Amino acid sequence: xxxxxxxxxxxxxxxxxxxxxxxxxxxxxxxxxxxxxxxxxxxxxxxxxxxxxxxxxxxxxxxxxxxxxxxxxxxxxxxxxxxxxxxxxxxxxxxxxxxxxxxxxxxxxxxxxxxxxxxxxxxxxxxxxxxxxxxxxxxxxxxxxxxxxxxxxxxxxxxxxxxxxxxxxxxxxxxxxxxxxxxxxxxxxxxxxxxxxxxxxxxxxxxxxxxxxxxxxxxxxxxxxxxxxxxxxxxxxxxxxxxxxxxxxxxxxxxxxxxxxxxxxxxxxxxxxxxxxxxxxxxxxxxxxxxxxxxxxxxxxxxxxxxxxxxxxxxxxxxxxxxxxxxxxxxxxxxxxxxxxxxxxxxxxxxxxxxxxxxxxxxxxxxxxxxxxxxxxxxxxxxxxxxxxxxxxxxxxxxxxxxxxxxxxxxxxxxxxxxxxxxxxxxxxxxxxxxxxxxxxxxxxxxxxxxxxxxxxxxxx
Amino acid sequence: xxxxxxxxxxxxxxxxxxxxxxxxxxxxxxxxxxxxxxxxxxxxxxxxxxxxxxxxxxxxxxxxxxxxxxxxxxxxxxxxxxxxxxxxxxxxxxxxxxxxxxxxxxxxxxxxxxxxxxxxxxxxxxxxxxxxxxxxxxxxxxxxxxxxxxxxxxxxxxxxxxxxxxxxxxxxxxxxxxxxxxxxxxxxxxxxxxxxxxxxxxxxxxxxxxxxxxxxxxxxxxxxxxxxxxxxxxxxxxxxxxxxxxxxxxxxxxxxxxxxxxxxxxxxxxxxxxxxxxxxxxxxxxxxxxxxxxxxxxxxxxxxxxxxxxxxxxxxxxxxxxxxxxxxxxxxxxxxxxxxxxxxxxxxxxxxxxxxxxxxxxxxxxxxxxxxxxxxxxxxxxxxxxxxxxxxxxxxxxxxxxxxxxxxxxxxxxxxxxxxxxxxxxxxxxxxxxxxxxxxxxxxxxxxxxxxxxxxxxxxx
Numbered sequence: 001x002x003x004x005x006x007x008x009x010x011x012x013x014x015x016x017x018x019x020x021x022x023x024x025x026x027x028x029x030x031x032x033x034x035x036x037x038x039x040x041x042x043x044x045x046x047x048x049x050x051x052x053x054x055x056x057x058x059x060x061x062x063x064x065x066x067x068x069x070x071x072x073x074x075x076x077x078x079x080x081x082x083x084x085x086x087x088x089x090x091x092x093x094x095x096x097x098x099x100x101x102x103x104x105x106x107x108x109x110x111x112x113x114x115x116x117x118x119x120x121x122x123x124x125x126x127x128x129x130x131x132x133x134x135x136x137x138x139x140x141x142x143x144x145x146x147x148x149x150x151x152x153x154x155x156x157x158x159x160x161x162x163x164x165x166x167x168x169x170x171x172x173x174x175x176x177x178x179x180x181x182x183x184x185x186x187x188x189x190x191x192x193x194x195x196x197x198x199x200x201x202x203x204x205x206x207x208x209x210x211x212x213x214x215x216x217x218x219x220x221x222x223x224x225x226x227x228x229x230x231x232x233x234x235x236x237x238x239x240x241x242x243x244x245x246x247x248x249x250x251x252x253x254x255x256x257x258x259x260x261x262x263x264x265x266x267x268x269x270x271x272x273x274x275x276x277x278x279x280x281x282x283x284x285x286x287x288x289x290x291x292x293x294x295x296x297x298x299x300x301x302x303x304x305x306x307x308x309x310x311x312x313x314x315x316x317x318x319x320x321x322x323x324x325x326x327x328x329x330x331x332x333x334x335x336x337x338x339x340x341x342x343x344x345x346x347x348x349x350x351x352x353x354x355x356x357x358x359x360x361x362x363x364x365x366x367x368x369x370x371x372x373x374x375x376x377x378x379x380x381x382x383x384x385x386x387x388x389x390x391x392x393x394x395x396x397x398x399x400x401x402x403x404x405x406x407x408x409x410x411x412x413x414x415x416x417x418x419x420x421x422x423x424x425x426x427x428x429x430x431x432x433x434x435x436x437x438x439x440x441x442x443x444x445x446x447x448x449x450x451x452x453x454x455x456x457x458x459x460x461x
Numbered sequence: 462x463x464x465x466x467x468x469x470x471x472x473x474x475x476x477x478x479x480x481x482x483x484x485x486x487x488x489x490x491x492x493x494x495x496x497x498x499x500x501x502x503x504x505x506x507x508x509x510x511x512x513x514x515x516x517x518x519x520x521x522x523x524x525x526x527x528x529x530x531x532x533x534x535x536x537x538x539x540x541x542x543x544x545x546x547x548x549x550x551x552x553x554x555x556x557x558x559x560x561x562x563x564x565x566x567x568x569x570x571x572x573x574x575x576x577x578x579x580x581x582x583x584x585x586x587x588x589x590x591x592x593x594x595x596x597x598x599x600x601x602x603x604x605x606x607x608x609x610x611x612x613x614x615x616x617x618x619x620x621x622x623x624x625x626x627x628x629x630x631x632x633x634x635x636x637x638x639x640x641x642x643x644x645x646x647x648x649x650x651x652x653x654x655x656x657x658x659x660x661x662x663x664x665x666x667x668x669x670x671x672x673x674x675x676x677x678x679x680x681x682x683x684x685x686x687x688x689x690x691x692x693x694x695x696x697x698x699x700x701x702x703x704x705x706x707x708x709x710x711x712x713x714x715x716x717x718x719x720x721x722x723x724x725x726x727x728x729x730x731x732x733x734x735x736x737x738x739x740x741x742x743x744x745x746x747x748x749x750x751x752x753x754x755x756x757x758x759x760x761x762x763x764x765x766x767x768x769x770x771x772x773x774x775x776x777x778x779x780x781x782x783x784x785x786x787x788x789x790x791x792x793x794x795x796x797x798x799x800x801x802x803x804x805x806x807x808x809x810x811x812x813x814x815x816x817x818x819x820x821x822x823x824x825x826x827x828x829x830x831x832x833x834x835x836x837x838x839x840x841x842x843x844x845x846x847x848x849x850x851x852x853x854x855x856x857x858x859x860x861x862x863x864x865x866x867x868x869x870x871x872x873x874x875x876x877x878x879x880x881x882x883x884x885x886x887x888x889x890x891x892x893x894x895x896x897x898x899x900x901x902x903x904x905x906x907x908x909x910x911x912x913x914x915x916x917x918x919x920x921x922x
Binding site: 003005007008022023024025041042043068069070072097098099100101104105107121122123125126130131134135137138141142145149152154155156157158159160161162163171173174175176177178180181183189190196197198199201203210213214216217218219220225226228230232240241243250251393414415417418419420421422423424425450451452454456457458459460461 | 622
């Protein structure tokens with residue numbers, strides 16, 4: 001007999017018929033001549049109740065069951081008299097697949113701290129919180145693909161190992177096959193020509209430059225893959241390894257890009273609410289009681305647009321006392337971004353046209369010679385969630401910007417070639433996937449929204 | 462006016478109405494008082510013809526257009542009299558966005574070698590071959606997600622940076638932030654406690670072990686992400702960085718896994734044929750005239766099953782002379798696999814139950830004590846395309862196998878914990894994405910099916 005998932009059982013229109021279910025025991029209790037076993041198979045937040053009568057030949061097995069045991073139960077699917085459950089299984093047969101010694105199994109009925117669960121990241125997916133997290137994360141990841149696929153974008157896998165540096169700076173991990181203990185040397189210096197790729201290589205910090213290559217051939221593309229930062233940041237918002245989504249669109253200016261970003265965020269958040277209503281309700285109840293209303297607010301609002309210059313004026317005239325200074329030419333901090341989106345505008349805001357000196361060399365220069373066609377999308381509670389720009393498509397202007405930034409034009413020969421041969425206006429943005437999941441679920445720490453977080457001194461599992 | 466994609470134009474039921482199209486010039490020719498410009502925007506293999514009459518005020522611009530230039534054209538969409546095209550645009554307005562000096566632009570009308578195109582991987586997506594490749598690759602990547610999502614699997618992102626080694630061996634890239642020139646040392650030895658993660662770390666060779674963690678909580682999961690091999694293999698089938706798909710299923714045995722693999726391959730290949738008919742016809746015409754028939758053969762056949770022992774007997778009694786020896790206990794080579802699937806069975810074959818000594822420690826031991834529940838899926842032309850197994854879920858047996866393999870049980874404490882607490886039968890397989898795309902398109906070299914190949918001494922772009 002085929003296994004039926006718990007989710008599929010609760011999706012049934014009516015009870016009736018025999019089912020075979022498998023899963024892990026959450027709890028067990030006895031009442032008179034009957035035992036009730038709650039099992040989960042991770043397909044939904046809801047547990048399924050297995051009812052075993054004392055008269056059953058398998059009843060002695062029930063007494064051996066503890067939290068974490070795995071079981072297989074066959075029986076009739078009947079309507080449940082319990083309050084929170086539609087159906088239950090009246091077991092005619094029960095089999096124990098694997099035991100879990102209650103003296104040793106770390107996950108017991110009581111609530112555990114998130115810090116403790118991080119230490120047992122191999123077991124935490126069995127908890128309600130991390131089961132819900134996995135399902136919401138999966139839904140949002142697939143929503144990202146669906147959104148771009150339905151709009152005719154091509155998914156491009158850009159390389160992880162690179163010899164270049166997309167931001168012109170940034171801390172990168174070195175990738176090597178050299179013997180660290182005793183590397184080959186030339187005149188005392190480590191000889192990178194002996195390394196696997198014949199030169200120093202690193203883990204990518206962004207697939208943008210490579211995505212531009214494909215946008216200037218296929219018009220509409222996106223990447224979705226891992227990126228890396230070797231920053232020694234032990235905060236609740238930083239990971240050394242995280243996933244990033246980067247659409248890149250030819251024949252598109254900053255207005256088109258801002259529209260794309262708005263549609264994109266609304267779609268991904270809608271999917272999380274529509275496809276994971278129970279999981280989102282769980283986060284809303286236990287972790288952040290504004291989680292759902294914040295997403296609904298975004299979905300139902302039309303994003304506001306402000307230039308950076310307008311944003312600075314607004315902040316300067318706000319009368320608020322900020323921790324960080326506000327002045328034209330300085331970057332906006334989270335507190336400024338949150339003030340704008342939460343207190344002044346009351347909905348998401350796209351801030352555009354930042355001073356060139358605080359933005360990357362590849363952003364398109366405005367006619368004022370002072371600002372570039374950058375945009376940050378700000379949302380309540382965290383501030384910036386998306387950063388992007390129209391790209392500098394004019395070869396001479398780009399070359400100037402690279403010189404000012406101290407970048408070597410020869411290293412970027414192929415990036416410049418894109419402007420030399422059939423250049424077109426194009427634009428793109430980046431969205432950190434984990435920060436987006438963190439935002440959607442309201443989790444305090446980014447280490448709790450990724451299967452196995454990589455942070456300084458932490459690479460377990 | 463909004464841009465219309467070339468693909469969307471050819472998808473229209475009827476001609477008529479004004480359109481704005483943008484793209485790159487493939488060719489241009491004049492005939493009497495008219496010029497014909499073929500443009501591509503990468504949304505489809507088909508070029509769109511723009512017709513500009515000599516009487517047009519923009520006609521002088523036409524004379525400046527060469528292969529690779531980018532243009533924007535507005536005009537009426539009319540039925541074309543040309544043989545191979547349904548519609549064309551009668552331009553009322555033509556704008557040149559970017560030039561491409563014909564003396565310098567490397568992509569000219571003539572056919573270029575694939576070797577040459579690898580050197581200009583930033584421009585090759587503009588060719589018919591690599592445009593088609595990007596679209597087929599995209600379709601297959603999304604088909605992978607769709608297949609698992611429709612079956613209720615959760616997409617899990619397993620980590621790239623790891624301190625463990627999923628295969629018990631294998632060449633791995635080291636990931637470090639230590640100064641290679643002068644790393645910190647303790648008693649003369651490089652002090653890895655000073656490295657970013659406080660210990661030596663590597664790029665993953667497989668997400669399987671971490672996927673098992675999630676399968677033993679969520680039941681049905683899959684990964685799809687980059688994996689790495691630091692092997693000095695300069696062949697047409699090896700990459701140092703490639704993408705892999707790894708489903709992992711709880712409550713599943715080897716039979717269930719073989720069924721999943723069969724359904725999966727059929728779905729992904731069907732999607733390539735259904736969604737990219739022109740691109741696949743292109744590969745079939747120019748690169749491998751068995752590409753389409755091979756895929757159709759797989760889709761329409763029911764996969765055969767053979768045990769390894771049966772396969773060896775079949776090979777021994779074949780009368781064929783193979784380059785590599787055939788004998789029970791030796792691994793099957795490509796020539797053996799191809800002989801079985803191509804010449805003997807005539808369709809895909811799932812070979813199961815390999816000798817334990819040639820397979821990994823985590824594969825489930827059979828009762829004979831000699832073979833394990835491994836499976837390889839063999840297809841014509843390449844042999845093995847999928848490798849997988851039922852996993853050893855019995856803690857004591859797994860521990861024995863690890864000892865025999867010389868693995869340290871303490872390193873794998875969390876992997877053993879999965880067998881200690883609520884263990885269940887489970888199984889999974891791996892599919893190399895690039896090899897699958899290579900197989901589907903019939904390309905000879907794997908470097909031509911990934912945007913930017915990483916191989917020994919090759920890390921450009």
